[in-house]
Amino acid sequence: MKKRNNDSYEKLNALADGSLDAPQSEGLLEEIEQDAELRETLCDIHRLKDMVRYAYAECEPPQRQRRLTDRYRLGASVTAAALVLFSIGFVGGRLSLPNDPLAPFELTQVVPQPNKVVLFVGNSDNAKFQQALDRAEQLLIQFHGQGVEVNLVASAGGIDLLRKASSPYLQRIRDLSDSYAALQFVACNNTIAKLVREGKDISLVENAVVKPSAVQFVVERLQQGWSYVAI
Amino acid sequence: MKIFNLGRSALTLKRRFGDYRNDLYRVGLSWCGDSMLADDLAQEALARALTKQHQLKDEKKLEHWLFRILNNCWLEHLRRLHPSVDIESLVLGTDQTPERGLRRQQVIDRVRSAIGRLPLGQRQVITLVDLQGFTYNEVGEILEIPIGTVMSRVSRARQALKEDLISLHGDLNPERCHLRSVK
Numbered sequence: 293m294k295k296r297n298n299d300s301y302e303k304l305n306a307l308a309d310g311s312l313d314a315p316q317s318e319g320l321l322e323e324i325e326q327d328a329e330l331r332e333t334l335c336d337i338h339r340l341k342d343m344v345r346y347a348y349a350e351c352e353p354p355q356r357q358r359r360l361t362d363r364y365r366l367g368a369s370v371t372a373a374a375l376v377l378f379s380i381g382f383v384g385g386r387l388s389l390p391n392d393p394l395a396p397f398e399l400t401q402v403v404p405q406p407n408k409v410v411l412f413v414g415n416s417d418n419a420k421f422q423q424a425l426d427r428a429e430q431l432l433i434q435f436h437g438q439g440v441e442v443n444l445v446a447s448a449g450g451i452d453l454l455r456k457a458s459s460p461y462l463q464r465i466r467d468l469s470d471s472y473a474a475l476q477f478v479a480c481n482n483t484i485a486k487l488v489r490e491g492k493d494i495s496l497v498e499n500a501v502v503k504p505s506a507v508q509f510v511v512e513r514l515q516q517g518w519s520y521v522a523i
Numbered sequence: 524m525k526i527f528n529l530g531r532s533a534l535t536l537k538r539r540f541g542d543y544r545n546d547l548y549r550v551g552l553s554w555c556g557d558s559m560l561a562d563d564l565a566q567e568a569l570a571r572a573l574t575k576q577h578q579l580k581d582e583k584k585l586e587h588w589l590f591r592i593l594n595n596c597w598l599e600h601l602r603r604l605h606p607s608v609d610i611e612s613l614v615l616g617t618d619q620t621p622e623r624g625l626r627r628q629q630v631i632d633r634v635r636s637a638i639g640r641l642p643l644g645q646r647q648v649i650t651l652v653d654l655q656g657f658t659y660n661e662v663g664e665i666l667e668i669p670i671g672t673v674m675s676r677v678s679r680a681r682q683a684l685k686e687d688l689i690s691l692h693g694d695l696n697p698e699r700c701h702l703r704s705v706k
Contacts, residue, residue, distance in 0.1 A: 302678040309652050309677065311659035340684050344553075344653040347634035353548045353562045430573045433541045434566055 304330065308337040405517035407431070407440040410510050412522045413450030421453045421461055424523040425468065432472045440474055443513065447480035447506030454479050454500045457493040469499035480506030536576060536585070540569050543589050546655060550590065553650040554597055556639045564600065568593040590651065591665045601643075637687040645680035648673050 306312040307320055324330045409431055413424045428442045444453075452458040454477055459465070468475055477500040484502065487494045496502070503509045514520055547568050551561035571592050572579075579588050638646055647666060651657045657665065659673045666673075 298675075298678065301682065302674050305677050305681055306659060306674060309659065310656075311674075336685055336689055337681055339689065340681055341653050343630075343634045343688060344638065344649065344684075347631045347638070348549045348553055348650075348654055351549050351552055351558075352545065353565065354558045426574055430570050433538060433573070434544065434569055436541055 300330070301333065304334050305337055308334060308341065407435040407438050408513075408516075408518040409440075409442050410513045410518050410520045411442060411444045412506070412510060412520065413444070413446050413453055414448045414522070416449030416452040416458070418460055420450075420523050421459070424453070425461060425464055427521065427523070428475055429468060429472075432475060441476075442472075442474060443476050443478055443509075443518075445478040445480070445503075445506050445510060446500075447483050451479055451483045451487070454496045455493070456495045456497060459497065462497050465497050465499055476501060478503050478506065478509060480509075482506070536579075536582060539585060540572050540589070543586060544569060546586075547589060547593050550650050550654055551593060551597065553635070553638055553654060554643070554646055555600075556635070560600070564593060564596050567596045571596070586655070587657070587661050587665060590655065590657070591667075594647070594666055634688060637684055640687070641680050641683055644668075644672075645676045645683070648676040649680040649684070652677060 303312060303316065303320055307317055312320065324334060411424050411428055413420055424444055428444050431442050432440055434440075446453045453461065454465070456462060465477060469477070477497070479496055479500045479502045481502050481504050483506070484494050484496075510520060544565055547565035548561050551564040551568075552558060555561055555564065568589060572589055575592075579585065638650065641649065648662050651662045651665060652659070659670050659677070662673045663670045
């Protein structure tokens, strides 16, 4: 008896949820017409459906100070320190870095700029290039309309992403640039100068802008409250 | 030209992902009860969708596919938190709803609490059906469970909600419609 009631209740739910096939619906509707209790049960099911929809009707994602996922909320101080150490190690004294090596830790005190991200590519690695482009696009899609800005900075081996002679992603870069005004590709002039000295072709994809130093650029962005992600 | 069109199509598809952000968030919230976590789950689902978009064979199933990814993100989160617990039986630790004065908010809190008290398996099916309007077949595919299981879970969930929200609080829904003759 109980099983029959359960079956009947399951079917009523399926009917209310539009998941009962036509012949079964027809039979059940005839039963409902004859049975006041079934009608009341069906009415309760619809009320419950309305309540659930009502309870979640107007919920919006929270407005976070930084709208980035944990993956992108990268403790700016730690990454900035790593960046500066990296730059000191690789670029030597050519950069006008702060005298105090702990200076980047002060970056935690800057006013964070939600949804503004620097992605940094420093190696010539096609998988990383793709990852960088995917992440850039993901951020631009997810935070569309929320002031998102992404700078994809290429330096050292990473410059190959933007070089016409070496990049496997020229068309994708053009497509992304056409689609997202908030995306900027930045090439490091220090790296370009090095390539010139080595006699390499340094023509870049037309959507890239050249900045005197990638590291300097990233440090400035961090000081402006941007988040930094090394790919 | 064909390659160009394919590229444009891929970009259009990616833009459509963003249209589902609020839906993913809402359903995520109904599963976990935490707005920040729900937001993270929705974002993680979209991030995965972006990197795995080549796996989507039929664009008509985009919504269904996104919710399947959301479910995977949610289950992974639960496994990280409760590696040895049967996640089907997990119940949200909802506390007593504080009196907030506003009746509307009270209703919302009580319904959400009732949803939160459902075992996870029931909570997932009921919210996918009621919030997103998925059929039982689609819910079965998203959660990778048989349709009979979907049916019985929906039934049990409604029974529990009924006892919680209608039997005990007959006047809970301020939107309740009463049949009346109209001219």
